[in-house]
Amino acid sequence: MKEITISEVGNYDTELVTIKGWLYNQRSSGKVKFMIIRDGTGFLQGILVKSEIEEKYFNLLDGLNHESSIIVGGIIKKEQRAPSGYEMLVKTIEVVQNAEPDYPISLKKHGVAFLMNYRHLWIRTERQNAILRIRTEVVKTIHQFLQKKGFFLIESPILTPAACEGTTTLFETDYFGDKAYLTQSGQLYNEAAAMAFGKVYCFGPTFRAEKSKTRRHLMEFWMAEPEAAYFDFQDNNHLQEEMIVEIFSHVLHHCSLELKILERDISALEKIKSPFPYLSYDDAVKLIQKEGSTTQWGDDLTGEDETIISKYYDKPVFVHHFPTKCKAFYMKPDPVNPETVLGADLIAPEGFGEIIGGGERIDDYQLIKERIREHKLPEKDYQWYIDLRKFGSVPHSGFGLGVERTVAWICNLSHIRETIPFPRMLNKIYP
Numbered sequence: 001m002k003e004i005t006i007s008e009v010g011n012y013d014t015e016l017v018t019i020k021g022w023l024y025n026q027r028s029s030g031k032v033k034f035m036i037i038r039d040g041t042g043f044l045q046g047i048l049v050k051s052e053i054e055e056k057y058f059n060l061l062d063g064l065n066h067e068s069s070i071i072v073g074g075i076i077k078k079e080q081r082a083p084s085g086y087e088m089l090v091k092t093i094e095v096v097q098n099a100e101p102d103y104p105i106s107l108k109k110h111g112v113a114f115l116m117n118y119r120h121l122w123i124r125t126e127r128q129n130a131i132l133r134i135r136t137e138v139v140k141t142i143h144q145f146l147q148k149k150g151f152f153l154i155e156s157p158i159l160t161p162a163a164c165e166g167t168t169t170l171f172e173t174d175y176f177g178d179k180a181y182l183t184q185s186g187q188l189y190n191e192a193a194a195m196a197f198g199k200v201y202c203f204g205p206t207f208r209a210e211k212s213k214t215r216r217h218l219m220e221f222w223m224a225e226p227e228a229a230y231f232d233f234q235d236n237n238h239l240q241e242e243m244i245v246e247i248f249s250h251v252l253h254h255c256s257l258e259l260k261i262l263e264r265d266i267s268a269l270e271k272i273k274s275p276f277p278y279l280s281y282d283d284a285v286k287l288i289q290k291e292g293s294t295t296q297w298g299d300d301l302t303g304e305d306e307t308i309i310s311k312y313y314d315k316p317v318f319v320h321h322f323p324t325k326c327k328a329f330y331m332k333p334d335p336v337n338p339e340t341v342l343g344a345d346l347i348a349p350e351g352f353g354e355i356i357g358g359g360e361r362i363d364d365y366q367l368i369k370e371r372i373r374e375h376k377l378p379e380k381d382y383q384w385y386i387d388l389r390k391f392g393s394v395p396h397s398g399f400g401l402g403v404e405r406t407v408a409w410i411c412n413l414s415h416i417r418e419t420i421p422f423p424r425m426l427n428k429i430y431p
């Protein structure tokens with residue numbers, strides 16, 4: 001018998017095959033029994049018909065507990081009502097392990113707090129599986145897209161001597177008697193790499209000790225960060241737009257089953273096409289104030305402000321030209337109005353808020369030194385970064401896309417904790 005995966009069943013209609021997996025669920029109606037097998041690539045209904053299977057196998061199912069590991073043999077049949085379009089007429093069952101009977105997750109509703117304590121098992125369920133499968137496709141598309149565009153993958157370090165995104169959210173660790181921090185962003189190293197390779201990106205875990213409990217914040221999250229030399233503010237926005245459009249088109253083409261499991265409104269995803277709208281920070285402040293926000297010109301936007309903006313659009317919107325004083329030290333002031341920077345946040349629609357932050361970087365030697373001083377950052381730790389402005393400085397730009405927020409938006413999840421296999425949240429690091 002040919003061994004296949006559930007994702008391949010479409011190629012084996014009417015054939016006798018085996019599938020290695022786990023018993024997800026079962027029910028019986030006398031002479032016919034139904035089982036759901038999962039194998040990591042999908043979920044498949046198996047049917048045991050008393051007259052078409054050896055009695056020992058027919059009887060075996062009753063004694064098997066939820067999540068038992070099994071190898072099932074049978075004939076693949078088309079079944080229009082099945083989510084995958086197929087089911088299996090089961091002929092044999094080999095038990096690898098009959099699971100203990102006290103499997104904590106039943107298929108009835110549990111609260112998220114309970115499920116998070118069993119995250120190591122929860123990821124076996126259909127919805128969680130679908131979300132993480134979409135995440136993988138998003139990650140894959142980002143790599144493919146950037147590499148096709150000539151961006152060079154560069155790994156930035158995780159242990160760093162200095163901050164990138166302000167000193168208040170650093171995770172500190174001991175580095176042989178010195179202080180080191182888990183990276184908040186690979187950007188500063190990307191800038192060095194862009195001067196060596198032209199177009200680069202890093203893609204890795206980043207860390208923020210955010211002492212707030214919100215539906216958009218994790219302590220550890222993944223960021224895709226492209227950075228390019230001879231690349232201006234507009235080039236940077238165009239790249240973001242193209243990348244987002246590509247991610248959505250890929251997910252729509254390759255994840256229809258997952259989106260169906262998640263009951264995602266596909267029409268909302270189909271709207272994510274070029275061109276994306278622009279909203280100046282000035283106009284954004286007017287808009288949110290009209291909606292009751294207390295944010296004043298000069299403040300960074302809050303999560304609630306982003307939600308308000310987010311609901312005005314059905315495409316991502318570039319909020320641009322933030323005040324210099326509310327953004328990171330490296331942002332380049334607009335020569336036309338130096339009170340504002342050539343930076344933008346890309347705000348996703350449907351209330352999902354910021355998914356990308358980026359912009360053009362300061363390339364002037366004197367100015368970067370001034371900003372490092374103004375932000376009270378230790379100049380000696382940034383000497384290598386300052387050097388980049390001394391030796392062949394050029395206009396350059398980049399951005400960071402948060403993977404988890406993007407996946408939450410695609411999957412329409414109210415909280416980003418389900419978009420990463422093992423979320424790291426405020427005061428919670430188990431499992």
Ligand code: 4AD
Nearest residue numbers: 185187217218221225355356357358398399400402
């Ligand atoms: O806006 P941020 O802080 O920008 C940077 O770190 C830049 N250095 C990136 C760059 O230009 N290379 O973060 C970028 C994105 C946000 O838009 C958001 O999607 C995500 O990273 N992000 C978080 N996601 C989950 N949990 C958190 N605590 C996050 N903080 C930022």
Ligand code: MG
Nearest residue numbers: 345354356357
């Ligand atoms: Mg930001």
